[in-house]
Amino acid sequence: MTAVHESVLDAIGGTPLFRLARLGAGIAAPIYAKAEFLNIGGSVKDRAALSMVLAAEREGLLAPGGTIIEATSGNTGIGLAIVGRQRGYRVIAGVSDKASAEKADILRAYGAEVVLATTSVPQEDPRHLFNVVRRLTEEIPGAWLANQYDNLANPDAHVRTTGPEVWEQTGGRVTHFVAGVGTGGTVTGTGGYLKQVSGGAVTVVGADPESSSYGGGDGSPWFVESIGHFLHPETVEDRWPQAYRSEVIDSFERIPDRESLLTARRLAREEGILAGPSSGTAVAAALRVARRLGPGDLVVVLLPDSGRSYLSKVHSDVWMREWGFLEEPGETELRAALATAGPLVTVDADATVGEALEALRGAPGAVAPVVLPRAARPYGVAAAEVLGSVSRKVLQVAIANGDVKRDDPVRPLLGPALPTFGVGQPAAEARAALMAGGQAGVVVLVDGRAAGVLTRAALLR
Template sequence: MTREKRVYNSIIEAIGNTPLIRLNRIAQDIPCPVYAKVEYFNPGHSTKDRMALKMIEDAERDGRLKPGGTIIECTSGNTGMGLALAAAVKGYKLICTMNDKQSKEKMDILRAMGAEVYVCPTNVAPDHPDSYYSVARRLNQEIPNSFFPNQYDNLSNRQAHYETTGPEIWEQTEGRITHFVVGVGTGGTISGVARYLKEKNPNIQIWGADTYGSVFKKYHETGIFDENEIYSYITEGIGEDILPANVDFSLIDRFEKVTDKDGALIARELAKKEGLFLGYSAGSAFGVVRQLKHLLKPTDFVVVLFHDHGSRYVGKIYNDDWMRERGFLPQNNKVAKDFVDKHSRLPLLHIGVGEPVSNAIRLMRKHSISQLPVTRDGQFVGSLDERTLFNAVIEDPTAVNKLAGELMKEPFPIVEATTPVEEFKHYFTADVGAVLVRLGGNDYHIITRNDLIALLG
């Protein structure tokens, strides 16, 4: 089938009409067909292009946004990108406020598109003066001829999806859709699509992906806004610590929470199995399908919407180091060298057997370390750790003047660079807090308990 040749007057005319793509390998254990509405085919690489344009054009029509004005919005990045496209075409200035948990790629892209970016702390209440909501409102009050779209409460958001995304899905599935699954942040996508689909067929099930640390699922099920549900999470683009006006809970049949880890791993799995390079929330959205597959029948037809493109997460979920630091990747096949790579360029700190204990204490304080090898003539003959020194000095304050050799314990065990972690982790006990790694010749480095926990935790 050939694609229709299209010619546009500007980039914003290319928004919408994104493809529906069947998921194959990753959905083999799902009992019914699963199709993805892949929104990164929008020119701004996300579904937010739709509502960003709608908010601007509605504001132009009713006079809230005037020629030469400044658009100010709080965004996780994708709405900002949609606004940036429209602002560039229409000649507006754009200011975006963002949480510091958002990827650097998103911030850099917005700056490249001409936006001014304010980075705000994540771990503050929504009404805190430093929150990205509050900073946007303050700038709106301070800057003349400015417009604050407020994607959370601006109902043009969900109307955009009622007018475009919903009809596209209905037509592409020829009305066969039985379940629509999508991540919920501002609520515009799920509510707009749900309203359209349920008008066509009220039996269509609407499932929302939520994350741990967000209030949506409990509020939907109980009507209680529980502040105890709120805590910091890593997943981007879904979940909230507020109740946006765009979320129409009456149209949503079920919320399902997906962990930060599962969302990240499934996004990577989608890339490897389907060739779809997607954003973080896509993993969470398919995670809902996977977790609720027991509710699906062979006659069902599932559409899951994937919000955005993976290019905005290259430094995060597609970066192995970032994933390992958060314990998201399995640590199989680790060897001793893996635990010292980050500091192998630095010299190994040690203390001579004839040096005073005060030198060891000074080194530990200066470099924020808790243990040291003790050497004699270039050989490792003992070890000191902060607990040993603490006990000695508490019992006898003059112990700081003793020699290292008088207080040292047994030397740290030595392993080769290629020794698997399974073969040396048993060396760590209540009394032994480190091992030494021989990298070659006289080049040694240390693995501490903290190093082990950081890479294996």
């Protein structure tokens, strides 16, 4: 019989499991996906949103006529908008400038007010999204900041609902639980419950972007929204969420962006599940885990949200090619040109003019991208950390005119960033951009990271 509810809030939770029979073909251990995108707001965050609002009401933090405020990459804000508007509150969502445009549109459709702010600056910077929403909370009478990262009602939602559902749906047969780690609420609550109810028998695996610092990466940017822990190199204090308990996680699977994004696309095309990129990360991790197991094991992987919020990104061939994640047969000119371009030369933003000139000695076209400084770059130069460009000619002229000295900082002399092209895009487009804009070169991206600079001469060859 079809369920009948008094409101949409009563329909949050109770999501089904689907066996990933095609992606898991040939793997002895069965893999079941927890379809959290079937929640009323399209994501697992509906559970946390309802839990946090009800807890705030019980504790007297949120009163009739109040305002709910939250910093969000989109999904928690959508959940709060649904719950908040249902219960008569004003909702303001501070949205990361990295979030897909669809999420801001969905928030507005549910009646939330959207404030866009950056997360690409140090956490202490007043422009940072977290600081913007804190100021709004202080300025608006009756405002309550949900603060999903430190709000313990977030993981509690999964202790009470998600974990018990997984245990019941598998008849207690689940042996491995795989989930992405964002605020940490989902994996902490669900994983913690499964460990407790199984007497510690369930293994909990965190699915993490390769460069995220949760799993041991350098914290540099990645392209999968809503999971991972980013660390700006100029952040003074790196704070981890209180909703996250690292002891719940037995191990991490660190997944490169390309593997995450292509797996999300495979989910849609092979399993009929249109899910977001973080679901791709989780499924890629689950496949790795399951390959090491036997038929007596059972893997449950949590799919956090719907792919309808990412039609302009992971599910767009154009976007995938622009960022170097997709290469079509026949479009190999840029990759071939990269092979002859030599190693990528960059200049740190905190370098002196003299240090920049020294670095530019080996740069094709005597021009180089200027990047945020990091002690090491094991994953290459993330496109998001390119601040601009600098050329040897500009520096030499500035020195000759007496405008700068060799030990002055180079940052004031930055020019605009060089145009970027994904490795799978037609070389003709890159040549046309150089001719039209007069730039000294273009940066070729492979998997969202700068792989090399191609000059006009190299492209014409």
